[in-house]
Amino acid sequence: EAGVVQSPRYKIIEKKQPVAFWCNPISGHNTLYWYRQNLGQGPELLIRYENEEAVDDSQLPKDRFSAERLKGVDSTLKIQPAELGDSAVYLCASTPREGGTEAFFGQGTRLTVV
Amino acid sequence: QKEVEQDPGPLSVPEGAIVSLNCTYSNSAFQYFMWYRQYSRKGPELLMYTYSSGNKEDGRFTAQVDKSSKYISLFIRDSQPSDSATYLCAMARTTSGTYKYIFGTGTRLKVLA
Numbered sequence: 001e002a003g004v005v006q007s008p009r010y011k012i013i014e015k016k017q018p019v020a021f022w023c024n025p026i027s028g029h030n031t032l033y034w035y036r037q038n039l040g041q042g043p044e045l046l047i048r049y050e051n052e053e054a055v056d057d058s059q060l061p062k063d064r065f066s067a068e069r070l071k072g073v074d075s076t077l078k079i080q081p082a083e084l085g086d087s088a089v090y091l092c093a094s095t096p097r098e099g100g101t102e103a104f105f106g107q108g109t110r111l112t113v114v
Numbered sequence: 115q116k117e118v119e120q121d122p123g124p125l126s127v128p129e130g131a132i133v134s135l136n137c138t139y140s141n142s143a144f145q146y147f148m149w150y151r152q153y154s155r156k157g158p159e160l161l162m163y164t165y166s167s168g169n170k171e172d173g174r175f176t177a178q179v180d181k182s183s184k185y186i187s188l189f190i191r192d193s194q195p196s197d198s199a200t201y202l203c204a205m206a207r208t209t210s211g212t213y214k215y216i217f218g219t220g221t222r223l224k225v226l227a
Contacts, residue, residue: 004157040122042202042217043158056214091157103215105150105157 002026004106006092012112018080021109023092025073032069033103034077035091043091049075082113117141120203120218128226133190137203137218140184144205146213147179149188152200152220161201162188193225 005024013019025032030051035043046065048056051072060067064083069075079086089108096102120137127133135149146165150158162177164170170177176189186205190197200220206213 040219042118042120042204042219044217045215093157102160102163105159107155107157110155 004092004094004104006090006106006109008109009107010110010112012114013082015084015113016081018078019082019111020079021077021090021092021111023075023077023106025075025092025094026096026104029094029096029104030072031095032075033091033093033095034067034075035093037089037091037108039088046077046090079111082111084113087111087113115140118203118205118216118218121221122219124222124224126224126226127193129193129195131193131225133188133193133197133223133225135188135190135201135203135221135223137186137205138184139186139205139216141205141207142181142184143207144216145208146206147177147186148204148206149175149177150202150204150217152202154199158202190223193223195225195227198224 032049034046037043047060049069067077091108093103093105118139148163149161152158167181174191178187202220203218206215
């Protein structure tokens with residue numbers, strides 16, 4: 001069984017440019033999470049989806065961040081415009097059901113904003 | 115005060131040592147307690163999760179939860195160089211009928227051959 005797939009693995013952009021990350025969760029997993037992990041810190045939740053519905057986006061900086069999960073499968077996370085402080089690893093995770101404790105993470109996208 | 119506190123380390127031990135990793139928390143509403151292992155440039159990988167106070171063992175790993183003290187531990191027996199990684203504790207509580215997960219900062223562990 002394939003795990004959570006994220007792309008790209010690495011991205012370097014200049015500040016004020018847009019950037020997008022893509023996530024394909026494990027097949028059949030209805031719950032999808034986007035986390036941001038700064039260096040030396042634990043992951044912090046940005047947004048959680050149940051199928052195609054964003055059920056917790058309270059931590060998403062909505063002035064520049066947006067996300068979508070069309071058809072309740074793949075998801076994209078976008079930043080526009082990017083700022084220097086957005087440099088971090090963006091992790092996608094999925095669980096088989098709402099509230100499931102066994103979250104499976106992708107390898108993440110390492111974003112560097114210069 | 116952070117909801118979850120974890121010593122960032124680094125922690126260096128010789129091969130074969132028993133490793134003890136710990137987290138404290140302040141919110142008694144946490145119900146699930148998890149440990150993740152994260153290798154460099156990889157995503158976190160779930161090692162263990164527990165629901166109640168007490169011990170849970172899986173091979174060389176033992177997770178311990180003490181809800182009265184708001185303290186959780188992960189013990190690694192016969193540590194191996196391949197155990198060198200960052201270990202993240204995570205806790206989940208319900209909010210508005212759904213689960214909210216909070217991660218610790220992670221402890222970097224290095225097992226020396």
